Amino acid sequence: MSTDKKPRQGKVILVTGSSGLVGKAIQKVAEEDPRPDERFVFISSKDADLTSAAETAALFEKHHPTHVIHLAAMVGGLFRNLKYNLDFWRNNSLMNDNVLHNAHLHDVEKVVSCLSTCIFPDKTTYPIDETMIHNGPPHDSNFGYAYAKRMIDVQNKGYFVQHKRRYTSVIPTNVFGPHDNFNLEDGHVIPGLMNKVYNAKKDGTPFTIWGTGAPLRQFIYSIDLARLFLWVLREYDEVDPIILSVGEEDEVSIKEVAENIIKAFNFTGEVIYDTSKSDGQFKKTASNAKLRKYLPDFKFTPLETAVKETVDWFTENYETARK
Numbered sequence: 001m002s003t004d005k006k007p008r009q010g011k012v013i014l015v016t017g018s019s020g021l022v023g024k025a026i027q028k029v030a031e032e033d034p035r036p037d038e039r040f041v042f043i044s045s046k047d048a049d050l051t052s053a054a055e056t057a058a059l060f061e062k063h064h065p066t067h068v069i070h071l072a073a074m075v076g077g078l079f080r081n082l083k084y085n086l087d088f089w090r091n092n093s094l095m096n097d098n099v100l101h102n103a104h105l106h107d108v109e110k111v112v113s114c115l116s117t118c119i120f121p122d123k124t125t126y127p128i129d130e131t132m133i134h135n136g137p138p139h140d141s142n143f144g145y146a147y148a149k150r151m152i153d154v155q156n157k158g159y160f161v162q163h164k165r166r167y168t169s170v171i172p173t174n175v176f177g178p179h180d181n182f183n184l185e186d187g188h189v190i191p192g193l194m195n196k197v198y199n200a201k202k203d204g205t206p207f208t209i210w211g212t213g214a215p216l217r218q219f220i221y222s223i224d225l226a227r228l229f230l231w232v233l234r235e236y237d238e239v240d241p242i243i244l245s246v247g248e249e250d251e252v253s254i255k256e257v258a259e260n261i262i263k264a265f266n267f268t269g270e271v272i273y274d275t276s277k278s279d280g281q282f283k284k285t286a287s288n289a290k291l292r293k294y295l296p297d298f299k300f301t302p303l304e305t306a307v308k309e310t311v312d313w314f315t316e317n318y319e320t321a322r323k
């Protein structure tokens with residue numbers, strides 16, 4: 001990282017959490033389509049622990065960003081959430097407050113933070129939309145994570161009402177892609193299934209999918225999400241959040257996803273649906289109507305292509321991938 005004490009010329013875009021799934025995708029997309037007036041600074045926890053007020057202040061002092069994409073977060077699956085709800089609340093609240101407060105102190109023009117569809121009320125009507133975030137308690141399993149994320153929206157509103165800042169947030173559905181966490185216990189469904197097929201193929205054992213495969217989900221490829229993130233940074237002018245997702249018509253079953261993964265690996269072994277395991281919620285459809293109002297022609301990568309690219313990345317980077 002270079003020290004930048006000169007007057008600001010063009011945009012300096014600080015991306016927190018850039019060693020993760022979403023951050024790596026933003027890095028790739030930004031490098032593929034560089035803009036002369038934009039300079040990106042990609043940081044991870046090695047550059048600054050954002051739960052520390054002093055380290056966050058030093059980071060902003062060093063880079064003088066004009067824009068911030070705030071991805072850094074303590075994230076995890078069901079079991080980690082159940083065990084560490086307090087840590088999820090504290091670490092994420094601290095990171096979010098440190099980043100937003102320093103952005104304000106340094107006169108940052110725009111901050112785009114990341115919420116998630118899993119922070120929505122547990123009891124709700126479907127499809128969920130951006131106006132429903134605060135309509136009731138989140139699922140009890142991840143209340144710490146969910147409330148910390150919801151408070152970003154409250155804080156963005158506060159910065160607008162009190163200081164006319166245009167700090168905003170996006171709400172992605174389930175993200176997958178290269179650099180994901182492929183851990184079987186703590187990862188999400190797509191990387192978990194990919195790791196299972198990899199092992200089944202290597203060991204000549206059956207590929208077992210938990211549940212019936214019937215539940216429906218909306219998945220977004222990290223590269224598509226990265227393109228949309230940069231559009232939000234450059235063009236979206238609202239303080240209120242926007243859901244970044246494929247449409248309701250593009251919900252797919254876990255079975256369909258599994259079949260795409262099997263094809264991408266060219267796996268010819270036995271496939272078992274272990275119906276003694278719970279399916280979880282059948283669907284939790286989110287509406288992308290707001291996104292479509294702004295970007296009616298945005299083309300999402302077909303699931304088959306996105307799955308194939310992720311499987312190829314995982315196979316090529318198996319030794320170093322998180323798993």
Ligand SMILES: NC(=O)c1ccc[n+]([C@@H]2O[C@H](COP(=O)([O-])OP(=O)(O)OC[C@H]3O[C@@H](n4cnc5c(N)ncnc54)[C@H](OP(=O)(O)O)[C@@H]3O)[C@@H](O)[C@H]2O)c1
Nearest residue numbers: 017018019020021022044045049050071072073114116175
């Ligand atoms: N993945 C999804 O399906 C999904 C869905 C909706 C929303 N999101 C949101 O998207 C954002 C990025 O998620 P992701 O899936 O890319 O997560 P990820 O791969 O786990 O990356 C998390 C990032 O946060 C950084 N980080 C964690 N603790 C930190 C700390 N104390 N100080 C500084 N940096 C810290 C990590 O840095 P190190 O690598 O150095 O630890 C890493 O770069 C998060 O805000 C998440 O809530 C993700």
